[in-house]
Amino acid sequence: MTLALAASNAFISQTLYSTSLKAESGDPPNIVLIFTDDMGYGDLSSFSETPIKTPNIDKLAAAGTRFTDFYVSQAVCTASRASLLTGCYANRVGLAGALNHTSTNGINADEELLPELLRSQGYATAILGKWHLGMPPAFSPTRNGFDEWFGIPYSNDNTKYHPVLSDSMPPLPLYDGEQVVETDPDQALFTKRFTQRAVAFIDQHRDRPFFLYVPHPMPHVPIFASDEFRGKSATGLYGDVIEEIDASVGQIVDAIDRNELTDKTLVIFANDNGPFLSYGTHAGSSGVLREGKLTAFEGGVRVPAIMRWPGKIAAGRTCDTPMMSIDLLPTLCSLAGAELPRKQIDGVNIEATLRGESNNMPHESLVFYSGSELHAIRSGRWKLHFPHPYLTPRDDLRADGKPAGHGKLKPMSITASGVEGIASRHGYRVEQLPLSLYDLSNDIGETKNVATDYPEVVLALTELAEPYREELGDSLTQHVGKAIRAAGQRTSQTDEHSPR
Template identity: 65%
Template sequence: MKNCLLALTLVSFLAPPLIAAEERLPNVVLIVTDDMGYADMSSQGAKDFATPNLDHLAKQGTRFTDFYVAQPVCTASRAAFLSGCYPNRLSLQGALNHTSKNGIHPDEYLLPEMFKDMGYATAGMGKWHLGTVMEFWPTRNGFDEWFGTPYSNDNTKYHPVLADEMPPFPLYEGEKVIELDPDQTLFTKRITEKAVSFIERNAERPFFLYVPHIMPHVPIFASEEFRGRTEHGLYGDVIEEVDWSVGEIMRTLDRLKLTDDTIVIFFSDNGPWPSYGEHAGSAGPFREGKLTTFEGGVRVPCIMRWPGHIPADRVCAEPLMAIDLVPTLTKIIGGKMPMKKIDGVDISAVMLGEENAKSPHDALFFYGGTGLQAVRSGKWKLHFPHPYITVAGEPGKGGKPSNWGKNQAQSITQSGIEGIASRHGGRVEEIELSLFDITKDPGETNNLAAQYPEVVARLKKLAEPIREELGDSLTGVEGSGIREAGWVQ
């Protein structure tokens, strides 16, 4: 077992690829949805709407049931899986907005840069969320092409509380704004068309295609073709359109005979947003959702397919994290590793289904903002005492969060976790030191800390080095291994 706390400072080198010399370097398609729930696929419990393309993708590949993101919020999650680092190492916890002057530091070596250095064509279509100014833009971080938005689509005239303060929402092509307040019903369709075009134009060379969908983050929209299709309402329509998008990309690979040469990875940036009720997804058996480090916030749907390499029709329950994609994909294609320290580890043995392959992580760590809130090791998950956001009253309806209208004026001026909770229909509660066997208790309801003090002690010890490196506002520890984010004045 390789301890994930002992991630080495990696020197720049070209690792030998895992593919045979006569094979072409594989294309990589990375599809990431926004706030999609673990149970929003038919294969994981979805009702009243269908995901036939995702189900087919899972049949052709492996469904990873214990796949985690590093933080349950947009910017932090994306910074993590594109860099291979816990976002706290990069000082990018939380979510940026239209006023943000910080972003991903130019010195960080991101996944698209690795692919570009290997001669790949690179493109991204969707939501960036790693900086709104050009110094931090996708085209400055390894992407040849970019089509999409700089931040979340609620940071607009559709915001439930702050709509009057929001500027027009920009849509970019490359580094140029091509529209203001574009028709959000067409986002999924337009992103898909751009993705298909990129594949068609680069069929003869290796490519990396990143599709960070804007949906189903609230406010949710579906095109006319998909509205009213499901018994689940608008949310079901939105998911069926995202599923259609996945199918269009897969059919394009089939048509161009690129299927066997392409690694496809699908997951969500974090769990669903329960406060939005009928406009939010389902975490299934898991507790809470977005903005929390309970399973509903950080365990996400995940499928990987690479015919002839990743086993088909397999379900894998090894605990993995999105930070592992950087070292794993770099190893597969023989790319250049980051020179700065990262936290992800090579999971290619698990990904490719090698016999008796186990997760290389001794533990996975979960931060909420700057506080170290939880650690998972094997079947055990320990929550340190911390505040968390839960739904206040009945879940929301019609695109408004729960408790809508009761605390609007107060929410505008509040800051911190209380302000976030109030603006998005939640309330703040506290969890005591709690130990859960999440294989038997995925809902994290039965605190076993008193029965297993030796397990609590072991997980506490596992957390000590990461707390020293990345800090912990809950205990007042300042991290020694934190790097600065990028900033502009």
């Protein structure tokens, strides 16, 4: 079955399923999606052993379901967010990798994003935090389905606080709508300010359905905590940052409950990719998972996810069914009674899995790219890595917010591309991985390559990967994807077009 045919069949089944569920479920739910930046799988006590205290997130997990095998399509900021909001592998929409303040491309205006689809059903929509799908005004969130935006357009290290390239960076803009209201704002107040706006948005829209997206800039380096939390954790500044995010989750959930919206609101907590390990004590932990951000190992692409919706999603449950952030768009559209995008998507409706009504695998396979390179594929218990270079932190990790090897790193421009350029800027070394098969049911840490023991599994997964290469490309094997859609390009005309 081709990916296109599979998507067509999924669309038909999702439409029928959505119609029947809509008739039974009554009013569409409010949706609150809290998304952290570069947090580790090992940073939450509800997922790993950690001295960091996260009582509010733990409470959310106790009242909802922990999804232990939840993935992002790429372990880097822009690509992860593009997948989240389009329901597509990032490569399909032309946004693999990460944008910065020099980027002239962004999300194409022809893509139908989750907030646009929900707004068509009467939802109020807001994004409070980091956007990272293109520079305003051409690619502003307010031109892509959000009624309200208060936040930053790209990662918080694109500023004078960049651990390596501070001299090359312009002031960081803070937007309210399409207006820059501050430059180089106090990042220690980011979590607090975005939380305050989130609470106000919930209070203001308690009488209509709403979609609230809170993509926190933290704990992406450089990390900051407010005075209320700085120095309070047992694990230094990084722990302070996570514990402030935990408090933010508590305040947002309290606002939902105080407004008597508990049973009407689906709360989702997840993050964009694994930790930026080369930053030592200013980075999170992958726990038992291998590696972190910028890799296709589990520590890069598997993220902790929690969902609470009383009466719809079971409390105190753990689900280990593999799923991906691309599945949220079709699922949330189904819950809201919204149409799916007209263009092909890769996600599927996982509502039956969320409710615990199905143990079936939503996907026969999931793939993990690094830029334009197809690095790995998972099917059931098996994960196959194709031969590829990967990043692993140098041994000389630091405790001052600088990357490993700072002072010895090669000078690189911010536009340097490729794995060597990333390694040179961020304190990594490059290793080469051979063809490797891992049994995740017994080896979640990807420590034992069993490719020679299961040649039939290697063959089966290799064959499953071919349609992805044909559609989405793979520069490692010189495949040019036939179904890649162009990203948007900034021009004077795109800067002038009206909000949609």
